[in-house]
Amino acid sequence: MASIPTIFRPAAARRRGGLWLACAATVLAAGCAVGPNYKRPAAPVPAAYKEAPGWKQATPNDAADRGAWWTVLGDPFLAQLEEQVAVSNQSLLAAEANYQAARQIARADRATFFPTLSAVGSANKSKSPSFSSATPSARGNTTFSASLQAAWEPDLWGRVRRQTEADVASAEAVAAEVASARLSLQSTMAQDYIILRILDARAQLLDNSLAEYQHALTITKNKYTVGVAARSDVILAQTQLDSTRAQRIDVGVQRAQLEHAIAVLIGKPPGDFAIAPQAEFTLRLTEAPPDLPSRLLERRPDVAQAERDMAAANARIGVQTAAYYPDLSLSAQGGYQGFPLHRLFTDPTEFWSLGSQLTETLFNGGQRRALVLEARANFEVSVADYRQTVLTAFEQVEDGLSGLTILAQEAEVEKAAVGEATQAAQIALNEYNAGTVDYTTVVTAQVTELSNRETELNILQARLTSSVTLMTALGGGWTAGDLPNSRAVLH
Numbered sequence: 001m002a003s004i005p006t007i008f009r010p011a012a013a014r015r016r017g018g019l020w021l022a023c024a025a026t027v028l029a030a031g032c033a034v035g036p037n038y039k040r041p042a043a044p045v046p047a048a049y050k051e052a053p054g055w056k057q058a059t060p061n062d063a064a065d066r067g068a069w070w071t072v073l074g075d076p077f078l079a080q081l082e083e084q085v086a087v088s089n090q091s092l093l094a095a096e097a098n099y100q101a102a103r104q105i106a107r108a109d110r111a112t113f114f115p116t117l118s119a120v121g122s123a124n125k126s127k128s129p130s131f132s133s134a135t136p137s138a139r140g141n142t143t144f145s146a147s148l149q150a151a152w153e154p155d156l157w158g159r160v161r162r163q164t165e166a167d168v169a170s171a172e173a174v175a176a177e178v179a180s181a182r183l184s185l186q187s188t189m190a191q192d193y194i195i196l197r198i199l200d201a202r203a204q205l206l207d208n209s210l211a212e213y214q215h216a217l218t219i220t221k222n223k224y225t226v227g228v229a230a231r232s233d234v235i236l237a238q239t240q241l242d243s244t245r246a247q248r249i250d251v252g253v254q255r256a257q258l259e260h261a262i263a264v265l266i267g268k269p270p271g272d273f274a275i276a277p278q279a280e281f282t283l284r285l286t287e288a289p290p291d292l293p294s295r296l297l298e299r300r301p302d303v304a305q306a307e308r309d310m311a312a313a314n315a316r317i318g319v320q321t322a323a324y325y326p327d328l329s330l331s332a333q334g335g336y337q338g339f340p341l342h343r344l345f346t347d348p349t350e351f352w353s354l355g356s357q358l359t360e361t362l363f364n365g366g367q368r369r370a371l372v373l374e375a376r377a378n379f380e381v382s383v384a385d386y387r388q389t390v391l392t393a394f395e396q397v398e399d400g401l402s403g404l405t406i407l408a409q410e411a412e413v414e415k416a417a418v419g420e421a422t423q424a425a426q427i428a429l430n431e432y433n434a435g436t437v438d439y440t441t442v443v444t445a446q447v448t449e450l451s452n453r454e455t456e457l458n459i460l461q462a463r464l465t466s467s468v469t470l471m472t473a474l475g476g477g478w479t480a481g482d483l484p485n486s487r488a489v490l491h
Helices: 011-029 069-073 076-088 090-113 159-225 230-264 301-324 368-435 440-472 486-490
Strands: 056-058 116-126 140-152 291-293 327-338 350-359
Touching: 069 159, 069 301, 069 440, 076 090, 076 159, 090 159, 090 291, 090 486, 159 230, 159 301, 159 440, 159 486, 230 440, 291 368, 368 440
Parallel strands: 056 291
Antiparallel strands: 116 140, 140 327, 327 350
């Protein structure tokens, strides 16, 4: 608590000042924080995951390292990109700056707990007309003053405490928002990278098909030259080749756009960034985790954000409730005023004052009650938002689990279909070479084979994406314990 330095107070003033401070401390100690204390409302939590029957659920203190969750995909280059997202993405940097701004709001409001102390110095020169017989001063008089001023509003009803409580909770919500944004961006990076590598595999598939179709066109032309094939067979073979070339070009367009998106995610100009095509597909499929966290509410930053928003809304009820009670203001001033300057700090020029003011609003047309009711309604909004966020979190986990299970079954069926289509295409080509079928049969079989192989890649992409979605739905490696506490926010 600030007070007037001893050099500026006579003994009597010091005694009165001590009494004033003792009274103020007594009044402050008797103060209370009005408004409801925060208690987290219940949320709809299922007993088990529907899409994971019989699986063991982890405890909230699970020690498994899920920090760099993307490493389960087994691609070192993806790991490098994910690390760059965390430090270079401009949207994430903006979110982190928002958190710092929220911290400063909390610190600024907490500062009103304490008195303000000001030092004031002035020099005024003046000249007044003289009506006496004495000769007036030609130069006028100069008055100097130096003083300290202190003012304080004791937090009798906890308005400042509740406001600081709300600010801290809001800052923690923003910190959770930063974590949510980081997780979302890293998830987007993983999904974009998966699609890019699937496009590399598709490009290789189309290149292989183009080589086969070019060989088939050559055979058809040779047969047409010797008169054992129709002109329509040559045209059909050429059409198939050109159509596949168009698909290959489209793959290049899609890949370039993904490269650009990945560059922006890591904060680089698209023109300065490139990813070399990969000859071999290295991304690794992962199974659903055998021990899902039983406390999903502690694993999702968006859930933590919604919960902290509730805490802030609850504290603001107390802020508005405090307006029903009177405000007490305490003030003190002491210093010296006089002239000349070299005699300023002497007893004859000393002055001091102590004061207090109690203010109570007697009538404001129901404004206070309306503001309290508004704060309570806003709290109910935050409760509903929190519960909806929880429901959405469980929905996304269930979606991820069902996706992995169903897509695994689909992959097995499609794998068999690819083998059958490959065999059918080879038989059709052999029969055409033997002259027992027309070229339309070959084209149909080859188109079916290519389509099934592309479907197989699409299923692989969906499985990899679903695994990323599930890890994201489980919060990645984040837990509510990563949120800054009030000390971290205010210091």
